[in-house]
Amino acid sequence: MIELQNVSYGYGGGDLLSGLSLKLAPGSFHFLTGPSGAGKTTFLKLCYMQLRATSGQVQVFGKDVSTMSRDDIAHNRSRIGVVHQDCNFLDHLSLTENVALPLAVTGRQVNMEDMKDLLQWVGLDKRKTFRPPELSGGERQRAALARAVIQSPDVILADEPTGNVDWEMSQRLLSLLVELNRMGKTIMIATHDLNLIRTAKKQVNARVLRISDKTLHLAGADL
Numbered sequence: 001m002i003e004l005q006n007v008s009y010g011y012g013g014g015d016l017l018s019g020l021s022l023k024l025a026p027g028s029f030h031f032l033t034g035p036s037g038a039g040k041t042t043f044l045k046l047c048y049m050q051l052r053a054t055s056g057q058v059q060v061f062g063k064d065v066s067t068m069s070r071d072d073i074a075h076n077r078s079r080i081g082v083v084h085q086d087c088n089f090l091d092h093l094s095l096t097e098n099v100a101l102p103l104a105v106t107g108r109q110v111n112m113e114d115m116k117d118l119l120q121w122v123g124l125d126k127r128k129t130f131r132p133p134e135l136s137g138g139e140r141q142r143a144a145l146a147r148a149v150i151q152s153p154d155v156i157l158a159d160e161p162t163g164n165v166d167w168e169m170s171q172r173l174l175s176l177l178v179e180l181n182r183m184g185k186t187i188m189i190a191t192h193d194l195n196l197i198r199t200a201k202k203q204v205n206a207r208v209l210r211i212s213d214k215t216l217h218l219a220g221a222d223l
């Protein structure tokens with residue numbers, strides 16, 4: 001699905017990430033941990049082609065990102081659903097319109113039955129006309145997950161999806177992600193929450209990756 005070989009990246013002023021290699025197999029479930037500022041968001045951006053590696057090779061769905069055309073990138077990116085750390089909503093649009101944005105920007109119609117099912121799945125059908133500022137933190141995170149899956153992606157990358165919500169809501173979000181994984185989706189979740197990882201490991205065969213010293217390590221089984 002996504003493969004990195006000896007990848008490095010820096011924003012200028014030296015490498016932030018260096019010598020990263022990883023193969024995300026179809027249907028796998030990974031957590032990504034590491035200290036604040038270690039480069040988790042940056043790593044996810046390399047995976048969803050928002051950033052290009054400074055060196056090394058990134059392959060997405062079997063194709064080398066450095067040789068992809070703009071259209072290829074747009075097409076392959078639509079197969080990756082991203083839950084952004086800060087949700088990235090447009091506050092003047094309703095919840096339904098925000099969730100439908102990935103379709104709207106590519107000129108596609110929303111099937112209202114599908115939208116209804118999706119909002120029910122994340123428990124937000126009664127909030128569909130609300131604007132983002134009128135939603136709670138947990139509601140916003142569930143809306144972000146709904147938006148990430150509206151295009152039926154093969155891979156879901158979630159950046160701190162439980163960052164600002166209580167434990168009960170974290171578990172609810174986790175069970176939605178586990179459900180998606182059981183449907184065959186490949187999942188990667190960046191998180192600082194070790195309790196969330198422990199809980200997930202009881203439900204799913206999850207591997208834990210850690211970024212430290214600029215590179216990726218497989219975390220021990222003691223988590």
Ligand SMILES: Nc1ncnc2c1ncn2[C@@H]1O[C@H](COP(=O)(O)OP(=O)(O)OP(=O)(O)O)[C@@H](O)[C@H]1O
Pocket residue numbers: 011016034035036037038039040041042043
């Ligand atoms: N666009 C940018 N330009 C310059 N530096 C950046 C940019 N984005 C991130 N950085 C820097 O890169 C480093 C890694 O940032 P990143 O957001 O990837 O870390 P993180 O591990 O996700 O952190 P956190 O856990 O706090 O979200 C930080 O020092 C950050 O300041």
